[in-house]
Amino acid sequence: MRPKNEFLFWTRTRESVPDGPQYLALRDQIAFNIEMGDLPPGTRLPSERQLQTETGSARGTIREALSQLEAEGLIYRRDRSGWYVSPPAVTYDPTRWAGFMTYVTEQGRTPGTETLSKESAPAPSAVADIFRVAPGTTMHMIRRRRMIDDRPVLVERIIVDPALAPDLLSHSLDGSLTQILTSHFGINVTRNRVDMHPCALVKEAADALGVKSGTPGLLVVRTSFDGEGRVVEYDQEYWRHDAIRVHVDLNVR
Amino acid sequence: MRPKNEFLFWTRTRESVPDGPQYLALRDQIAFNIEMGDLPPGTRLPSERQLQTETGSARGTIREALSQLEAEGLIYRRDRSGWYVSPPAVTYDPTRWAGFMTYVTEQGRTPGTETLSKESAPAPSAVADIFRVAPGTTMHMIRRRRMIDDRPVLVERIIVDPALAPDLLSHSLDGSLTQILTSHFGINVTRNRVDMHPCALVKEAADALGVKSGTPGLLVVRTSFDGEGRVVEYDQEYWRHDAIRVHVDLNVR
DNA sequence: CGTTTCATATGGACTAGACCAATAACGGCG
DNA sequence: CGCCGTTATTGGTCTAGTCCATATGAAACG
Numbered sequence: 001m002r003p004k005n006e007f008l009f010w011t012r013t014r015e016s017v018p019d020g021p022q023y024l025a026l027r028d029q030i031a032f033n034i035e036m037g038d039l040p041p042g043t044r045l046p047s048e049r050q051l052q053t054e055t056g057s058a059r060g061t062i063r064e065a066l067s068q069l070e071a072e073g074l075i076y077r078r079d080r081s082g083w084y085v086s087p088p089a090v091t092y093d094p095t096r097w098a099g100f101m102t103y104v105t106e107q108g109r110t111p112g113t114e115t116l117s118k119e120s121a122p123a124p125s126a127v128a129d130i131f132r133v134a135p136g137t138t139m140h141m142i143r144r145r146r147m148i149d150d151r152p153v154l155v156e157r158i159i160v161d162p163a164l165a166p167d168l169l170s171h172s173l174d175g176s177l178t179q180i181l182t183s184h185f186g187i188n189v190t191r192n193r194v195d196m197h198p199c200a201l202v203k204e205a206a207d208a209l210g211v212k213s214g215t216p217g218l219l220v221v222r223t224s225f226d227g228e229g230r231v232v233e234y235d236q237e238y239w240r241h242d243a244i245r246v247h248v249d250l251n252v253r
Numbered sequence: 254m255r256p257k258n259e260f261l262f263w264t265r266t267r268e269s270v271p272d273g274p275q276y277l278a279l280r281d282q283i284a285f286n287i288e289m290g291d292l293p294p295g296t297r298l299p300s301e302r303q304l305q306t307e308t309g310s311a312r313g314t315i316r317e318a319l320s321q322l323e324a325e326g327l328i329y330r331r332d333r334s335g336w337y338v339s340p341p342a343v344t345y346d347p348t349r350w351a352g353f354m355t356y357v358t359e360q361g362r363t364p365g366t367e368t369l370s371k372e373s374a375p376a377p378s379a380v381a382d383i384f385r386v387a388p389g390t391t392m393h394m395i396r397r398r399r400m401i402d403d404r405p406v407l408v409e410r411i412i413v414d415p416a417l418a419p420d421l422l423s424h425s426l427d428g429s430l431t432q433i434l435t436s437h438f439g440i441n442v443t444r445n446r447v448d449m450h451p452c453a454l455v456k457e458a459a460d461a462l463g464v465k466s467g468t469p470g471l472l473v474v475r476t477s478f479d480g481e482g483r484v485v486e487y488d489q490e491y492w493r494h495d496a497i498r499v500h501v502d503l504n505v506r
Numbered sequence: 507c508g509t510t511t512c513a514t515a516t517g518g519a520c521t522a523g524a525c526c527a528a529t530a531a532c533g534g535c536g
Numbered sequence: 537c538g539c540c541g542t543t544a545t546t547g548g549t550c551t552a553g554t555c556c557a558t559a560t561g562a563a564a565c566g
Binding site: 020024027060067068071072073089094095097189190191192193194195196197198199200203213214216241242245246247248249250251252 | 495499503
Binding site for chain 2: 546
């Protein structure tokens with residue numbers, strides 16, 4: 001059941017858009033049903049053509065409404081299979097020093113990790129700039145896919161300087177990378193930088209997540225520094241935009 | 254000039270989608286031009302019908318590409334006027350104790366505030382729950398619109414408990430509210446909670462921002478607490494999703 | 507019972523129109 | 537010069553189709 005968001009009371013109701021366009025009316029009706037719990041997560045919506053005959057609207061109009069709901073994260077599509085009600089998003093707190101495994105588990109969900117590739121390769125100039133090494137320096141590059149309840153939610157590309165973690169790639173990377181860096185290589189992260197913004201999922205990421213290229217996503221870029229200010233780990237995470245929510249709880253002074 | 258994002262090297266290039274659908278090809282072409290700086294912020298794109306004849310695609314296809322770019326925050330629409338290249342987003346750091354006026358100015362932009370309405374009214378039950386007062390208790394409710402470089406970027410609804418700030422509404426609210434609460438009422442905020450997630454702009458918010466209802470937006474909910482754990486201020490901000498970016502820089506330990 | 511084959515339904519992509527409402531440009535008027 | 541009404545242009549919305557690739561499930565097969 002999608003948890004009722006206690007913060008919302010500006011919710012659009014059926015009455016508040018009496019004369020809106022058709023696609024918004026349909027959006028509202030579906031959204032209403034989802035929020036009421038009549039359509040639990042994972043439920044498949046009627047097919048577009050079915051909605052077409054039910055509502056009497058053209059298919060383009062139907063798809064407009066569905067795309068809208070997709071942008072809001074209420075539903076998602078499975079290619080040539082149908083539209084499904086989204087599971088609740090996990091809450092991510094960038095101020096907490098907790099890895100994916102930790103916070104997903106804490107929220108009663110089941111995390112999963114899959115290493116897609118790992119290699120040591122020369123750094124492109126953009127990467128070299130970030131690590132402040134010479135272009136062409138060999139770096140560890142890891143691609144992983146991470147799941148929540150068996151649904152792929154993000155694909156990430158991690159880069160680590162071999163100078164700090166030489167034989168990193170010989171370890172199993174299907175768990176917590178942070179864990180390995182700390183316990184095996186004695187790396188002490190003292191600073192963490194996180195940057196988030198909406199993006200379109202590029203083909204590479206979209207394929208790995210099993211969504212169509214161009215789907216809206218959220219790019220989370222994390223950079224970790226050690227005590228000497230060196231970049232320890234650089235991580236680009238491409239999230240399904242409906243799978244993550246940001247929450248910060250901050251004590252001042 | 255849209256600042257080149259130093260973090261991106263998974264950028265989609267023209268070659269990386271050789272056989273993609275037409276609308277993605279058009280998306281790529283426009284995105285490429287924007288990122289190269291050929292289309293500076295504020296530039297108006299050719300009209301949909303113009304693009305139609307230029308590309309030979311149907312209008313629906315053109316609009317698909319434009320909607321895609323809108324979802325990424327690269328362009329925005331002005332109703333019945335045209336599509337324009339978005340100005341750069343401001344960076345918001347929820348861990349910093351800085352108000353809108355401060356961080357917008359720091360980033361070389363010009364902030365603006367407009368009070369849409371202010372009133373004292375009985376609290377609906379959802380609001381009463383948050384403040385832990387009896388439903389129907391009179392609360393201060395403020396609606397404001399905030400601009401960056403004269404472009405409306407957010408509309409907010411603020412609720413303040415009159416028990417803590419009795420004659421708040423007699424002050425000018427076109428500046429920093431935090432400032433007033435601190436200096437006039439001696440309120441000491443010690444805890445701040447921020448929650449962010451994508452949403453569709455409800456009619457009320459969309460109208461105030463001059464966008465069409467249902468446009469993708471970002472809802473930022475901020476709750477401030479004082480030393481005794483009382484809720485001082487509750488604020489729902491509906492942002493244009495292309496106007497804000499989240500950045501957290503965190504020192505561990 | 508497991509595997510393969512195949513028909514069907516589905517979403518993905520696209521076309522070629524239509525009508526409307528609001529904007530913006532223009533031209534005339536005071 | 538500024539104001540106002542007219543008009544062309546623009547995006548907003550919608551229709552009614554077409555063709556395609558593939559996910560899915562049922563039927564046939566081994």
